[in-house]
Amino acid sequence: MIGLMKRATHFLDAGDRYEPDSPLAGKIIANLFMENSTRTRCSFAIATKRLGGDSIDLLGSTSSASKGETLVDTALNLEAMGVAGIVVRCSEESGPQEIAEQVGIPVINAGSGTTAHPTQALLDAVTLTRYFGKDDLSGEHIAIVGDIKHSRVAMSNIEGLTKLGAKVTVVGPEELMPNNITCESSSDFDSVLAEVSATMMLRVQFERDAKVGEDYRDKFGLTQERAQKFSGAILHPGPINRGLEIDENVANINSSPHNLILSQVTNGVATRMAILEHLIG
Ligand code: CP
16 A cells, blocks of 8 residues: 555656656556446546556446446456456446456456445545655544445545554444444534544435435535634545535635645546556556
């Protein structure tokens, strides 16, 4: 984890001065996305190009999965066409693992079910360590707030941030709090916000049937009033429900130097470059 974070940081520091030695030259990466994505899919595609490779996209809605072909069969066909690796997003928690057991090429989990989004957690770790100017997150207390129950970002971040030495507290209404949480939990956002050095706001996942009361924004939203009293880092993995989990003005990148929402996106390309280079380059 630390090695990948250092490599991502190297890519970020090099910026436009980065001279690629094209570790993916001649290689094609398949982006197999059975669920929709903006950030993850585009950043893997851009990362592949920046490393001198090429990528193809296979989307669930237009693939033969819509005719009943299984995820593993789809992956086996991509491998038979000669791709060098598969980046997969799917609703099945075990999908990436099942593919990895059947193919002979690297498989990267780009979000599976409600339990894992490891490359997001890695880019969030890069974002936070750069913000705090440290190699790890020891001594930091980080809140993850909102629809914890449906959030693979929360699950991977609890694991990743804790490994880096942070204390993590998840905050949300009881009905959006799973019972297998491995860190502290709370339903009192204001008291947690007073203690933390960063808060990661999560999208309410209506597409997964999340239900929230009319008082959700008042209790769990990063409102302008709360943001004015908070001097720590503000993160959101996106996509954002503006005006619900985070106020319109607070979400805007110019609102504060502590707003890291688009830094997360920028860092996502560098982090995925580090991952692709390590596994496939
Ligand atoms: N953060 C994230 O996974 O965003 P996308 O769903 O747009 O990839």
